[in-house]
Amino acid sequence: MRILQALMARYFPSAVALVLVGATGLTGLSSSVQAQGSLFTAAPVEQSRFILVGAPIGKGDRSQLNIYEQRSSKRACFAVDGSLPAVVDPLLARFDFTGICNRYIDGNGYSLRIGGDDLGTHYRLSVVRTDGDMHLLAIPTRDTSNPTLIVARAGGAGASSSDFLKLNFEPGWQLMRRQYGQRTLGHLYVFSETWPGSSDEDVTAEEVVVEEIVVEEEPVEEITPETSTVESLDR
Numbered sequence: 696m697r698i699l700q701a702l703m704a705r706y707f708p709s710a711v712a713l714v715l716v717g718a719t720g721l722t723g724l725s726s727s728v729q730a731q732g733s734l735f736t737a738a739p740v741e742q743s744r745f746i747l748v749g750a751p752i753g754k755g756d757r758s759q760l761n762i763y764e765q766r767s768s769k770r771a772c773f774a775v776d777g778s779l780p781a782v783v784d785p786l787l788a789r790f791d792f793t794g795i796c797n798r799y800i801d802g803n804g805y806s807l808r809i810g811g812d813d814l815g816t817h818y819r820l821s822v823v824r825t826d827g828d829m830h831l832l833a834i835p836t837r838d839t840s841n842p843t844l845i846v847a848r849a850g851g852a853g854a855s856s857s858d859f860l861k862l863n864f865e866p867g868w869q870l871m872r873r874q875y876g877q878r879t880l881g882h883l884y885v886f887s888e889t890w891p892g893s894s895d896e897d898v899t900a901e902e903v904v905v906e907e908i909v910v911e912e913e914p915v916e917e918i919t920p921e922t923s924t925v926e927s928l929d930r
Contacts, residue, residue, distance in 0.1 A: 733813030737871035737886055738879050745870050745883075746773055747847055747862040748783050749822045749829045750800075755856035758822040760831060762805055762870070762883060763787060764797035772796035779850030780829070781861040799883055807833050807846075808871065808884035820846065820885060822862070827852050831862050833885070846885060867891070 750761040763785065765772045772792060774784040787796040799805050806815030818833045829849040835841040847862040867889070873882040 733808070733811060734875065735813055735880075736874045737808055737884050738874040740870050740872050740883075742869060746775070746783065747831065747864070748773075748785070749831070749849060749860040749862050750785070751857050751859065755858075758824065758829065758860075759801070760805070760820050760822050760862070761785070761859075762799040764799070765795075766797055767795045769795050775861055780853050780858075781849075782853065783859040783861050785859055797881075804881075805883040805885060808886045809890055810888055813884075817841075818844075824852065824856075829853070829860055829862070831885075844891060 744765045746763050748761040748763060749758040751758050763773050763783075770786075770790065770792075772785075772787040772795060774786055776782045776784070787798060792798075802815065802819060805820065806813070807818040807820060808814060814833075817835065817837050819836050821832050821834050823830050823832055828851060830845055831847040833844040833846050835843065845865055846868055847864045849860040849862055851860075853860050867887050869886055871884040871886040873880040873884060
């Protein structure tokens with residue numbers, strides 16, 4: 696199987712076909728990524744309290760990952776309508792959600808972890824609109840010979856580019872919380888217990904056509920007006 700890595704520099708070339716590895720299809724990872732290790736561990740969270748969202752940036756030409764957490768039943772933090780794709784109404788944007796919700800809006804609030812490997816400095820999580828869908832991708836930042844992983848998808852493109860879309864994890868992925876010793880921290884992990892394709896299953900891949908997509912990272916202040924990237928009840 697040939698895996699085409701077309702993520703050169705900081706851009707996706709226009710209208711290029713990328714082969715992205717899904718939940719079952721990965722071999723030959725570089726040893727630098729396989730053996731990262733971490734001073735932190737991962738603690739379970741109640742998955743039903745969280746939602747992954749592809750949130751539009753500006754006029755909606757691009758999107759970013761937001762994660763909303765319902766911490767109290769006092770008031771709903773978000774509402775979901777439909778399925779595949781499901782449209783999310785970020786209700787927490789319309790009230791003071793201190794003590795009720797958490798909102799994680801960039802890499803300071805979440806990162807990639809696979810097993811015991813903390814990969815926040817080796818992979819970034821990016822939301823990419825594709826032909827007829829929206830994907831959450833884990834994209835290598837240091838060694839571009841490593842694969843790009845499909846972590847979640849919306850299951851459709853939505854009726855409008857301004858829609859907030861729910862992202863559904865691919866099999867094997869979930870959220871965990873960073874932990875140091877016995878202390879549970881605020882940072883979230885997008886987590887898989889094992890590398891995709893690390894079992895004896897047949898290696899498979901999926902072709903996704905990305906049209907006119909630029910995934911250059913923007914400064915936080917241009918993505919969101921908020922001053923904190925992890926907005927918590929303990930403000």
